[in-house]
Amino acid sequence: MNVTEKYYAINTALNVYLKSKSITCPVLKYSVDPASAKADKKDNVNNKYPYMQSYFSNIKETSWTSELNGIYTTFDYQISFFTAPDTEYTNDAKLFYPFEVAKNAMGDVQLNLLAGIASIMRKKGHYESSMKSGQLVPAAFIIYSMSAICSYEAIVPVPANATNIDNAIVIN
Amino acid sequence: MGVTRNLACFATNRTAGYLITLNYSTKVLQDDGSYALTPSTVNLMADVVDLSEDQIQRLQEGGITVNNGISISIPSELPKIPDTITFGQDTYTIMQDVISENTTVLTCSRKPLGTSPVESGA
Numbered sequence: 001m002n003v004t005e006k007y008y009a010i011n012t013a014l015n016v017y018l019k020s021k022s023i024t025c026p027v028l029k030y031s032v033d034p035a036s037a038k039a040d041k042k043d044n045v046n047n048k049y050p051y052m053q054s055y056f057s058n059i060k061e062t063s064w065t066s067e068l069n070g071i072y073t074t075f076d077y078q079i080s081f082f083t084a085p086d087t088e089y090t091n092d093a094k095l096f097y098p099f100e101v102a103k104n105a106m107g108d109v110q111l112n113l114l115a116g117i118a119s120i121m122r123k124k125g126h127y128e129s130s131m132k133s134g135q136l137v138p139a140a141f142i143i144y145s146m147s148a149i150c151s152y153e154a155i156v157p158v159p160a161n162a163t164n165i166d167n168a169i170v171i172n
Numbered sequence: 173m174g175v176t177r178n179l180a181c182f183a184t185n186r187t188a189g190y191l192i193t194l195n196y197s198t199k200v201l202q203d204d205g206s207y208a209l210t211p212s213t214v215n216l217m218a219d220v221v222d223l224s225e226d227q228i229q230r231l232q233e234g235g236i237t238v239n240n241g242i243s244i245s246i247p248s249e250l251p252k253i254p255d256t257i258t259f260g261q262d263t264y265t266i267m268q269d270v271i272s273e274n275t276t277v278l279t280c281s282r283k284p285l286g287t288s289p290v291e292s293g294a
Contacts, residue, residue: 012204019203028201032206
């Protein structure tokens with residue numbers, strides 16, 4: 001898996017786990033914004049909250065790479081969670097339940113949700129809220145710093161004389 | 173009252189002389205967070221007018237940026253706003269829609285050449 005495939009693999013692992021727990025809160029890819037989806041505006045898609053949106057960024061790789069070793073890569077994987085309480089006055093702690101489940105599942109060492117995909121090195125996050133069209137939208141964010149060995153995608157022919165160091169010093 | 177109400181639709185019917193294609197897509201959410209898109213199209217006749225400089229400037233002041241825009245009047249109420257519209261060789265994205273009294277008016281902006289008529293993942 002290269003780093004992009006790993007991003008979608010993490011999304012899949014989270015979505016499958018949340019579905020198995022009967023939690024209706026999809027983890028959407030970046031660039032999907034159901035709150036302002038133009039094409040779906042007339043489809044009465046009002047039950048768009050809660051949802052999570054994931055991003056990946058800050059990708060760092062070692063400069064020297066090879067097909068043999070793969071590419072040691074560190075990247076940030078962010079989950080943004082959005083929900084909408086009925087009124088801005090109520091206690092909305094229960095609405096954050098899907099986010100808490102996802103957060104705990106990601107870090108659970110027994111569940112090992114990201115086995116074979118990536119390792120979490122550390123995480124940090126914060127909460128905030130905003131108003132969208134008169135609707136209070138509390139949001140929670142968490143950023144995972146991850147590391148993984150990504151596959152090497154370039155097809156590079158290996159020179160015949162590179163297989164044996166003795167061949168390199170033969171003087172013709 | 174009835175005549176007045178249908179006047180816009182009547183006028184649009186008379187001037188609808190261009191074939192346009194409405195591009196829809198059915199979106200099914202997948203586990204990896206992306207959507208599987210099934211495109212579908214609807215062809216119909218409509219009136220198409222190029223937006224003038226003044227109209228583009230007015231839209232800009234209203235917060236809608238349009239480049240190479242057109243206005244499309246359709247003599248029916250669209251039940252669903254399409255993802256994009258194909259007119260001639262060009263694909264247009266919809267910036268604003270007004271639906272009332274059996275008439276749909278769409279303000280559109282041309283997408284860059286080579287882009288797919290179906291919006292990806294949106």
